[in-house]
Structures are given as C-alpha cells and as structure tokens.
Amino acid sequence: xxxxxxxxxxxxxxxxxxxxxxxxxxxxxxxxxxxxxxxxxxxxxxxxxxxxxxxxxxxxx
Numbered sequence: 001x002x003x004x005x006x007x008x009x010x011x012x013x014x015x016x017x018x019x020x021x022x023x024x025x026x027x028x029x030x031x032x033x034x035x036x037x038x039x040x041x042x043x044x045x046x047x048x049x050x051x052x053x054x055x056x057x058x059x060x061x
Contacts, residue, residue: 006049009045009049010042012042013038014042015038015042016040017039018035020039021035
C-alpha cells in the first residue's frame with residue numbers, strides 16, 4: 001500500500017483521538033463515541049497495512 005494510504009489511515013486515527021478528547025472535554029458523548037470509532041477504524045486499517053507489508057516481505061524474499 002502506498003505511503004499516502006498509510007498517512008490517511010494515521011490521520012484518521014489522529015482525527016478520532018482529537019474528536020474523542022474534545023468530546024470528553026465538552027461532555028459531548030456523541031463526539032467521544034465517534035472519536036473512539038474513528039480511532040478504531042484507523043488502527044484497524046493500519047494493522048491491515050502492516051500485515052500486507054509483512055506478507056509482501058516474505059513473498060519478496
């Protein structure tokens with residue numbers, strides 16, 4: 001996967017973290033929950049990319 005995709009996944013995670021933090025600070029439970037969900041989605045995509053990279057490394061060797 002491209003570096004741009006990895007950057008987008010990381011950005012999604014960071015956006016979720018920020019949204020969760022703002023939600024906690026303001027007492028907005030919806031933002032807090034959405035932030036946690038966005039973080040999870042970003043983390044899951046990053047994990048998938050790591051697996052793809054590891055498989056590619058094994059296949060290329």
